[in-house]
Amino acid sequence: MPTRLLEEEGHDITVFYANSNIAPRSEYEHRREELEKYAAMQGFEMIEGDYNPAHWEREVAPIGEAIKDFSPALGSKHVGDDTPQPESVAELLDDERRRERCRACYRMRLEEAAAKAVAGGYDGLTTTLAVSPYQFTDVIHEELLRACEQAGIAAHFEDYRPYYDEATRISRELGMYRQNYCGCRFSIAEGEATRAFIKQQRKAAKEAKRAAREAEEAARKEKAAEKQAYAEAQAKKRAILKAMREES
Numbered sequence: 304m305p306t307r308l309l310e311e312e313g314h315d316i317t318v319f320y321a322n323s324n325i326a327p328r329s330e331y332e333h334r335r336e337e338l339e340k341y342a343a344m345q346g347f348e349m350i351e352g353d354y355n356p357a358h359w360e361r362e363v364a365p366i367g368e369a370i371k372d373f374s375p376a377l378g379s380k381h382v383g384d385d386t387p388q389p390e391s392v393a394e395l396l397d398d399e400r401r402r403e404r405c406r407a408c409y410r411m412r413l414e415e416a417a418a419k420a421v422a423g424g425y426d427g428l429t430t431t432l433a434v435s436p437y438q439f440t441d442v443i444h445e446e447l448l449r450a451c452e453q454a455g456i457a458a459h460f461e462d463y464r465p466y467y468d469e470a471t472r473i474s475r476e477l478g479m480y481r482q483n484y485c486g487c488r489f490s491i492a493e494g495e496a497t498r499a500f501i502k503q504q505r506k507a508a509k510e511a512k513r514a515a516r517e518a519e520e521a522a523r524k525e526k527a528a529e530k531q532a533y534a535e536a537q538a539k540k541r542a543i544l545k546a547m548r549e550e551s
């Protein structure tokens with residue numbers, strides 16, 4: 304979706320695939336192949352960065368290791384009982400500790416992309432990260448500006464999240480692979496925790512709906528029984544009055 308919008312703005316696009324964060328390697332390759340097909344279909348040049356998971360492990364993973372026992376998005380099994388539990392996916396994922404880990408991850412990849420763009424003589428740099436509602440868009444913006452300023456290249460930031468549904472629909476129509484986690488090994492567990500959370504929420508909503516339906520039905524039956532009892536009492540009264548009239 305960002306590529307279509309950028310083309311409409313008159314930009315000539317080259318796609319840079321910089322994803323040392325992705326684990327395992329087979330997933331990295333699968334996503335790269337999908338992007339290659341898409342780039343070929345759209346007529347974009349595509350450049351692949353160095354796949355260097357060891358670099359990512361040095362730069363980012365220590366933050367992930369330090370937070371993993373405390374993050375609700377990582378299952379929260381070690382979080383204290385008095386910790387407020389998330390009530391929405393946004394709350395589940397919007398965790399300050401995760402934010403810092405993802406910041407380090409964006410930083411590493413955007414610095415790589417900015418250096419590559421400068422070396423290649425490009426005019427500016429943007430990022431497709433800004434299309435996902437599951438990312439920290441404000442942090443992406445900050446890190447894009449930082450990386451571009453440091454490298455000496457123009458930053459082109461746009462919040463593409465309003466186009467996320469459209470992008471999802473198009474990728475489905477094209478039969479493209481749709482990943483179910485962000486990329487790093489921590490996000491595999493986060494993806495699972497998120498899906499379990501959504502499942503639990505749906506179950507709770509279904510249960511609440513069923514309970515509301517049952518309460519409504521019980522209230523309806525109670526009202527009907529009251530009506531019936533009133534009708535019977537009235538009929539009894541009328542019968543007594545009739546009998547009294549007949550006697551007199």
Ligand code: SF4
Pocket residue numbers: 324325363404405406408409485486487488489490
């Ligand atoms: S969740 Fe995504 S952005 Fe955050 S550290 Fe993992 S791969 Fe990087």
